[in-house]
Amino acid sequence: MHEVGLARSIFAMVAERAGGRPVSCVRLSLGPLACVEPSALAFSWQVLTEGTALDGAALQFLDGEGDSLVVREFEFAETV
Template structure:
């Protein structure tokens, strides 16, 4: 479960910036193509925040869509599939979006 290491990294990044300031909410952007299961990340975040300034903080997850461009037919399209394939049948696709995993906002108490 890589969501636990992601949650631990979020906690570490936030505590590095805000030290011991109590945190109310953390908003993260999770791309639909990055392979993160939102419910698993929420569960792991709750575990990882225990005993830190983030204990009890809400994890708000904003999903960003997957987007690709076919290198063969040049079509751009939205996708939620981890294995990206164009409607023309090509798998030679450049991923333009959906792999993001970013801390967007931290709300302090």
């Protein structure tokens, strides 16, 4: 189940760029030939981010091309 490894890589990338600020959403483009099961990646993400600044950040999947998996953008959570 390579989705766990993908979730770890996405987590590291987003966490580094977010600098500890809470994130509400991460948008990924996922190509039809990427051999990634979105539900398995979302589950791995949920478990991995629990108790971190990315806890509760949703993964949104956009249509990509070929075998690509690209982190397109992420949104910071609003803080009060």
